[in-house]
Amino acid sequence: MADVATLVEQARAGRPRSVARLISLVEGASPQLREVMATLAPLTGGAYVVGLTGSPGVGKSTSTSALVTAYRKRGKRVGVLAVDPSSPFSGGALLGDRVRMGEHTSDPGVYIRSMATRGHLGGLAWAAPQAIRVLDAAGCEVVLVETVGVGQSEVEIAAQADTSVVLLAPGMGDGIQAAKAGILEIGDVYVVNKADRDGADATARELNHMLGLGESRGPSDWRPPIVKTVAARGEGIEEVVEALEKHRAWMEEHGVLADRRRRRAAQEIENIALTALRQRIGDLSGDQRLDALADSVVRGTSDPYTAADELIAGLTSA
Secondary structure: OOOHHHHHHHHHOOOHHHHHHHHHHHHOOOOOHHHHHHHHHHHOOOOEEEEEEEOOOOOHHHHHHHHHHHHHHOOOOEEEEEEEOEOOOOOOEOOOHHHHHHHHOOOOOEEEEEEEOOOOOOOOOOOHHHHHHHHHHOOOOEEEEEOOOOHHHHHHHHHOOOEEEEEEOOOOOHHHHHHHHOOOOOOOEEEEOOOOOOOHHHHHHHHHHHHHOOOOOOOOOOOOOEEEOEHHHOEOHHHHHHHHHHHHHHHHHHOHHHHHHHHHHHHHHHHHHHHHHHHHHHHOOOOHHHHHHHHHHHHOOOOHHHHHHHHHHHHHHO
């Protein structure tokens, strides 16, 4: 069994192996997970969490790497969670985004971790909120969360990030994709990457038009900016960082940041509670109470909703 207090102390001292051990405890749903979270709780709240999402092929990993470089130039410690599809065989991360961020692997001020979705819909690993807490407590001032980017499920990043960055690219039908996926509602900053390609200006205009068709905004409301970049060459990345800093300042001024973090914590609590309830229901498989309720529904002496109410009452009173 790992000594959690020692691991946390070493992680805060910047030891990447200890950070890795803590995230592994999170991913593996270790029996020590509660102790880990309780130890980390007073040490969190300082990291600025930026989510990056978009369709496959728009350059999320390249953009993430370029943002790491930009933040490191500003002296910030940076953590990266690159959430990959799961291997159907091992359950591990399939793409390994760390390969595309190799230039940062020797930098002690950067921690990069690939996480597998493990079948979780929404483009994010179920353990991502706890992993963000680990990086936060370990002293990362900025945490970049790069999602799988799987069409309509991209929108889940909005629930985990302080600021959501939506990446698009010309020539990929991203205008239609943006409207279909619902990412027009979740983006705080929009980036048209690969802006050296034909159609970049048209993509930016189309996106601007779509944003203009959205809900009306007051003078003090945030208007998501559109930034054009060529991430592979680092072009436009400073403008992205400036847009992120402006959004953070606006959120702090209007109380939006605290509200987002409160809602994020509420959702995390709800997910943990629901997971615990599902496990308890799963433990009832073949149990006499569940069988009796099922028989009553089959006979018509009860209905599924009433039976479910009885099951929940039994679980919560147990």
